[in-house]
Amino acid sequence: MIDIVVVLRAEDAVLDFLSVLTDDGGGETRVILADRAETLILGAGMRAPERLALIASHVGPVTDGIASPGPEVLATLLRRAAAGGPCRIWTHSPADNRRSRGRLGRDTALARAADAEDSGAGLTGAELRHAVGFSPYLQILSDLDRPLGPEHIAAKLDFVNGSCGHLLAETDPELVVQTPRVPAAERFFDTDPDQRERLFALLASLDDEAASVVDPWEFGSSRYEARRLDATAAWVRERCADLGSGSAGALVEVGACEGALTRRLVAAGFAVRATEPNAVFRSRLTAALAGTDAVTVDGADLADLAKEDAPRATAHLLIEMLYYGQDLALLDDLATDLVFVALEPDALASRVRPWLERSATWRAEEETVLVPPQLETVCAGRAYLSKRGSVGLLLRRTNG
Secondary structure, eight states: OEEEEEESSHHHHHHHHHHHHTOTTOOOEEEEETTTTEEEEEOTTOOHHHHHHHHHTTOOOOOTTOOOOOHHHHHHHHHHHHTTSOEEEEEOOTTOSSHHHHHHHHHHHHHHHHHHHSTTOSOTTOEEEEEOOSOSSOEEOOSEEEEOOHHHHHHHHHHHHHHOHHHHTOOOTTTOOOGGGSOSEEEEEOOOHHHHHHHHHHTOOSSTTGGGSSSTTOTTTOHHHHHHHHHHHHHHHHHHHHTTSOSOOEEEEESOTTSHHHHHHHHTTOEEEEEOOOHHHHHHHHHHTTTOTTEEEEOOOHHHHHHOOOOOBSEEEEESOTTSOOOGGGGGGSSBSEEEEEEOHHHIIIIIHHHHHHOSSEEEEEEEEEEOOEEEEETTTTEEEEEOOEEEEEEEESOO
């Protein structure tokens, strides 16, 4: 049985897979260095120090643009490494917080699956396990845990200090080697395709990778998200009525995603302009709301809305979307006197409150806790994480 370890850079093989490289019952190990499309052969008779020395000789300098070569190239490398025999494949987690590693973990699984569908497949039946790796925001349920003894810890630290000194001093979060990235217990898990894609999408930002699965943040299945969305819709409905806008009115929802909140607002009697810059999310949003006369959908982002000479709206809704460095001064040019903001408490304190203290245009009319923090499972129970709570802040224009 050949163990095939697929890593982005050479040091990853020791940081996350030392227990595989030094497995007492193991035979030959082959390490695929994806950044070079190169395979190292660690013979069955090669002792651990020799194996680590060979890998150390391939630890490279900091290089920009290192990325997964893609499933097709990886499938070729895997077939060559397996050489037609039985094998086990080990690679990064699709939810590794280092996006380059997460992408490689996903691509390796896609490569294995694509090869298995090929009539001439050499990887059919090959077991694949992901290392938990660097995952500061998720607790992943593992299937195999390997605590390292003092000898292995010493070997790992010697490898880092002897071969990765330039990475200890690195500032790039994709490359830096720090304490949390040198685990004393190596944990591995299996995953099915749906869990894999959801783990990968969950760690994405707002690009098409986040939209690679439907409902990546599980608004439709999460009890926490359902409570948050229900509370948000009720807050908007009650405050618009309290402030003399009537029980219904025209709202602009910025960053509507796939329409989880939009549907609740329409049910409450509002006419909604739902804006969503991401084309994939926007197509799902349009399909989900097809035939709903009270909703219009377009691709405007906050900057676009600030430039428009649009009719005044009852309110603009910036719900859980001010995490991405938007210029809050853009709010001054929105065609409304009311803005509903919702964010997790730390982001509200660090981003919005300092800006609001300096603003001559807006004042806080109300602050309310929409939902408190909670731990919740995600990705079909493969992981759990802390949902940080949501606080609503109602802003009123002071010079409107």
